[in-house]
Amino acid sequence: DTAVSQTPKYLVTQMGNDKSIKCEQNLGHDTMYWYKQDSKKFLKIMFSYNNKELIINETVPNRFSPKSPDKAHLNLHINSLELGDSAVYFCASAGSGRGTQPQHFGDGTRLSIL
Amino acid sequence: DAKTTQPPSMDCAEGRAANLPCNHSTISGNEYVYWYRQIHSQGPQYIIHGLKNNETNEMASLIITEDRKSSTLILPHATLRDTAVYYCIVRVAVSLSGGSNYKLTFGKGTLLTVNP
Numbered sequence: 001d002t003a004v005s006q007t008p009k010y011l012v013t014q015m016g017n018d019k020s021i022k023c024e025q026n027l028g029h030d031t032m033y034w035y036k037q038d039s040k041k042f043l044k045i046m047f048s049y050n051n052k053e054l055i056i057n058e059t060v061p062n063r064f065s066p067k068s069p070d071k072a073h074l075n076l077h078i079n080s081l082e083l084g085d086s087a088v089y090f091c092a093s094a095g096s097g098r099g100t101q102p103q104h105f106g107d108g109t110r111l112s113i114l
Numbered sequence: 115d116a117k118t119t120q121p122p123s124m125d126c127a128e129g130r131a132a133n134l135p136c137n138h139s140t141i142s143g144n145e146y147v148y149w150y151r152q153i154h155s156q157g158p159q160y161i162i163h164g165l166k167n168n169e170t171n172e173m174a175s176l177i178i179t180e181d182r183k184s185s186t187l188i189l190p191h192a193t194l195r196d197t198a199v200y201y202c203i204v205r206v207a208v209s210l211s212g213g214s215n216y217k218l219t220f221g222k223g224t225l226l227t228v229n230p
Contacts, residue, residue, distance in 0.1 A: 004157075033217075041199075043158065043220035056217055090157050100146055100165075100205075103218060105157030 003027050004106035006091050012112045015083060021076045021109045023091030030096035031055070032074035033103060034066060037088045049074050050096065086113045118202045123225040126196075132189040134224050136202030139183040146205045147178060148218065149187045151198040151226075158201065158220075161187065192228045199223040 004025045013019055025032065033056070034046040047066045048056035054066070063079045078085060088108040095101035119137040126132040138147060148163040162169055162176045164185070169176040175188040189196055201223040205216050 042222070043152075043201075043218075045217045045219070048217065092157075100163060102148065102160035102163060103158075104160065107155075107157045 004091055004093055004104050006089075006106040006109050008109060009107065010110050010112075012114065013081060014114050015081055017081050018077070018079045019081060019111075020078070021089055021091075021111070023074050023076070023106060025072055025091075025093040025104070027093055027095070027104060029093035029101075029104075030071055031094045032068065032071070033092040033094075034074065034076050035090040035092065035105075037090060037108070039087070043090070047074075047076075081111075081113050083113050086111055118204055118221050120200075120202050120221065120224045122222065123227070125227050125229060126189075126192045128194060128228055128230050129191055132192040132196065132226055132228070134187040134189075134200050134202075134226060135184065136186070137184045138202070138204050141182055141204050147176070147182075147185050148203045148205050149174070149176065150201045150203065150218075150220075151196075152201070152223070153195075153198040161200075163205070192226075194228050194230060197226060197228045199225050 007022045031050045033048045035043050036046055037043045045058055046060050049068045051071050052068045065077045068074045088110050090108045091106045092103040094103045146163050146165050149161040150158040152158045162171055162174050164176045164178050178185045201220050203218050
C-alpha cells in the first residue's frame with residue numbers, strides 16, 4: 001500500500017496554463033507538506049498544513065495555492081504556469097504530537113512547462 | 115537554520131561498511147539530526163534521527179559526537195541498492211507546539227556510490 005501518493009506522476013503543459021497536483025496519505029498523519037526540487041536537485045519546502053491549517057508558507061509566488069479539504073489530502077494548484085515552475089514536486093506527511101516523527105515522502109510529480 | 119556540511123561524493127565497496135560524515139557545528143541544544151536518502155527518481159526516504167545519543171535501527175546506525183557538532187551515518191553492509199544521495203539535516207521546529215510542526219532544510223547531500 002502506498003503511504004503517500006501523488007497524482008499525476010508526470011505533467012507536461014504549456015506556459016500560462018493552470019494545473020493541480022493531488023496528494024493523499026493513508027498514514028493517519030495530521031501534517032502534510034509540499035516541497036519543490038529544482039533542476040539543481042535542491043529540495044526546498046513550500047508549504048505545510050497541520051489539521052487543514054496553514055503552518056508554513058515559505059516565499060512562494062501567489063500563483064501557488066495549497067488546498068487541504070481534509071487532513072489526509074493536500075493539493076497544490078498552480079495558476080499561470082511559468083517556465084521556472086518546471087521541477088519535481090514532492091508531497092510529504094508526518095505524525096503529530098510532541099515527538100520527532102519523521103516525514104514520509106511521495107514519489108514526486110514531474111512538472112514540465114513547454 | 116543550523117547548517118550542515120557533507121562531502122559531495124563517496125564510494126564504497128559492496129558488502130563493506132559505508133561511513134558518511136556530517137558537520138553541524140552551529141546546532142542548538144534542542145535540534146535533532148535527521149538522515150534521509152534519495153534514490154534516483156524517488157522521493158526522499160527517512161533513515162534515522164537522533165539528538166545526542168547514538169541510535170541504531172534496521173537500516174543504519176547514527177553516531178553523534180559528544181559536542182554534537184558532527185555525526186556519522188553508518189550503513190553496516192552496503193549493497194548496490196544503497197547507491198543514493200544521502201542528506202544530513204538539522205530539524206528546526208516552526209512553532210512552540212512542537213510535534214510535527216517543523217521543516218527540513220535539505221542541503222546538497224553526499225552521493226554515495228556502492229561499487230560491485
